[in-house]
Amino acid sequence: MDRIVLLPGDGIGPEVLAEARRVLEAVSGAYGLALEFTEELIGGASIDAHGTPLRDEVIELCRESRAVLLGAVGGPKWDDMAVDVRPEKGLLAIRKALGLFANLRPAAVIPALAEASTLRPEVVDGIDLLVVRELTGGIYFGEPRGRDEVGGKRRGFNTMIYDEDEVARISRVAFEQARLRRHHVTHVHKANVLDVSQLWMDVVEEVAKDYSDVTLAHQLVDSCAMLLVRDPGRFDVLVTGNLFGDILSDQAAEITGSLGMLPSASLATGGFGLYEPVHGSAPDIAGQDKANPLAAILSVAMLLETSLACPEGAAAVRSAVSDVLAAGHRTGDLILAGESRAAVGCRAMGDHVLAALETP
Numbered sequence: 001m002d003r004i005v006l007l008p009g010d011g012i013g014p015e016v017l018a019e020a021r022r023v024l025e026a027v028s029g030a031y032g033l034a035l036e037f038t039e040e041l042i043g044g045a046s047i048d049a050h051g052t053p054l055r056d057e058v059i060e061l062c063r064e065s066r067a068v069l070l071g072a073v074g075g076p077k078w079d080d081m082a083v084d085v086r087p088e089k090g091l092l093a094i095r096k097a098l099g100l101f102a103n104l105r106p107a108a109v110i111p112a113l114a115e116a117s118t119l120r121p122e123v124v125d126g127i128d129l130l131v132v133r134e135l136t137g138g139i140y141f142g143e144p145r146g147r148d149e150v151g152g153k154r155r156g157f158n159t160m161i162y163d164e165d166e167v168a169r170i171s172r173v174a175f176e177q178a179r180l181r182r183h184h185v186t187h188v189h190k191a192n193v194l195d196v197s198q199l200w201m202d203v204v205e206e207v208a209k210d211y212s213d214v215t216l217a218h219q220l221v222d223s224c225a226m227l228l229v230r231d232p233g234r235f236d237v238l239v240t241g242n243l244f245g246d247i248l249s250d251q252a253a254e255i256t257g258s259l260g261m262l263p264s265a266s267l268a269t270g271g272f273g274l275y276e277p278v279h280g281s282a283p284d285i286a287g288q289d290k291a292n293p294l295a296a297i298l299s300v301a302m303l304l305e306t307s308l309a310c311p312e313g314a315a316a317v318r319s320a321v322s323d324v325l326a327a328g329h330r331t332g333d334l335i336l337a338g339e340s341r342a343a344v345g346c347r348a349m350g351d352h353v354l355a356a357l358e359t360p
């Protein structure tokens with residue numbers, strides 16, 4: 001029996017996670033996966049009940065589980081609290097405690113939603129890429145870091161540092177993901193300036209020798225940023241460090257134009273992962289059955305593929321989502337200005353996906 005911990009969180013988190021759970025239950029039943037669900041509090045909900053955004057018991061439960069599915073945390077109610085006890089602290093704490101070193105952010109344009117992008121339709125056509133970002137190292141954590149004063153001038157400094165093991169393990173994640181996709185990895189770097197990028201080049205090349213079925217290219221981060229808006233369809237898997245990945249994953253997300261559609265995964269070693277929609281807790285629409293549950297449902301697809309080794313189940317979820325959109329069903333956030341469509345609610349969208357699921 002594999003345990004899945006559900007952390008709905010705040011705002012629309014519980015609404016979207018309820019739909020994601022229904023889809024996961026349906027798919028796991030159809031494919032004979034034995035799952036056991038445990039629901040716990042995180043973020044503001046946990047602050048209200050227990051005085052802390054994440055309890056140690058919950059971290060322990062997550063450690064013993066196969067995967068965690070998270071909604072979103074935060075909201076105006078907790079905005080004035082001190083930074084170290086705010087809801088977002090729960091997210092940072094769980095990522096750190098569970099050793100989630102690989103952040104996966106797919107950006108795909110579903111044909112029925114191509115018009116939502118700010119890019120021209122012919123550029124958007126065929127976007128289906130995955131940014132694999134190193135999440136626990138690099139310049140965000142490197143030492144020395146700080147601010148000081150030298151010769152009467154204030155300075156600030158950080159250190160971009162990676163060792164070869166950190167680069168090798170994130171590279172392996174990227175190559176493994178490429179095997180589930182179109183077998184191409186682009187390593188994004190700044191090796192013309194940074195020594196640390198030169199190490200990445202060497203190590204990524206070494207890891208690539210174990211994946212002769214996957215092609216590898218290297219791309220400078222500046223030209224990669226340009227190509228992402230000029231010709232995003234050329235990319236399959238992009239692998240890069242924490243800083244470049246932070247920026248490029250948001251850029252890649254934005255070109256799809258649909259925040260409510262974007263899933264993500266953060267992986268540790270051994271197939272354990274935390275899966276969550278990219279969007280936040282959307283307090284402006286919380287509790288009104290208006291949230292788009294598709295990012296959470298697509299996070300379930302990632303969970304099935306990566307932590308439960310059930311690519312058929314993942315494909316069934318993704319194709320159900322595409323079919324529902326192709327049939328014209330839209331939550332309010334997906335309706336373009338000037339379009340005359342009635343919005344479906346969060347629950348009804350979940351119903352449509354369940355009805356469209358083609359499983360054994």
Ligand code: NAD
Nearest residue numbers: 072073074075260278279280281282283284285291292333
């Ligand atoms: P947000 O993503 O919550 O909302 C931005 C806009 O997009 C809002 O208008 C919202 O209604 C809309 N939106 C977002 N997700 C949607 C969905 N699934 N369906 C329909 N519409 C959707 O970002 P924000 O407003 O900047 O932040 C709100 C709160 O969420 C803040 O407290 C922030 O700290 C938190 N937040 C949490 C996470 C997380 O839990 N990972 C991520 C980002 C923001």
